[in-house]
Amino acid sequence: MLLVCSSRCGGRLFRALFAEVEVDASGAYQDHRVTQPSYVCLNCGAPALDLGAVPAELEAQAQEEEASSSAVADVLCPVCETMVQLDANMECPNCGSPLEVS
Numbered sequence: 432m433l434l435v436c437s438s439r440c441g442g443r444l445f446r447a448l449f450a451e452v453e454v455d456a457s458g459a460y461q462d463h464r465v466t467q468p469s470y471v472c473l474n475c476g477a478p479a480l481d482l483g484a485v486p487a488e489l490e491a492q493a494q495e496e497e498a499s500s501s502a503v504a505d506v507l508c509p510v511c512e513t514m515v516q517l518d519a520n521m522e523c524p525n526c527g528s529p530l531e532v533s
């Protein structure tokens with residue numbers, strides 16, 4: 432787990448919103464259990480984000496981008512007959528004619 436303040440105030444202390452604290456008969460702290468992974472920044476009160484959970488999401492996004500960027504097609508420009516690799520840019524880099532992937 433790597434908590435950061437969502438408003439980036441630089442606070443380093445966070446409070447678990449849903450935690451059960453176990454005490455002994457005199458009320459002294461013994462142990463605690465976080466019942467829900469939800470935290471706030473003690474410095475400014477903004478919700479905290481768990482950066483430890485982010486890399487998996489970023490990886491999934493990167494894989495999606497890879498999949499969409501692999502949809503590249505070679506097209507022959509009908510105007511100047513240049514072989515063009517189409518990706519997001521749908522016009523001929525040579526003469527500027529609009530191209531379509533067939």
Ligand SMILES: [Zn+2]
Nearest residue numbers: 436440472475
């Ligand atoms: Zn903060």
Ligand SMILES: [Zn+2]
Nearest residue numbers: 508511523526
């Ligand atoms: Zn062209």
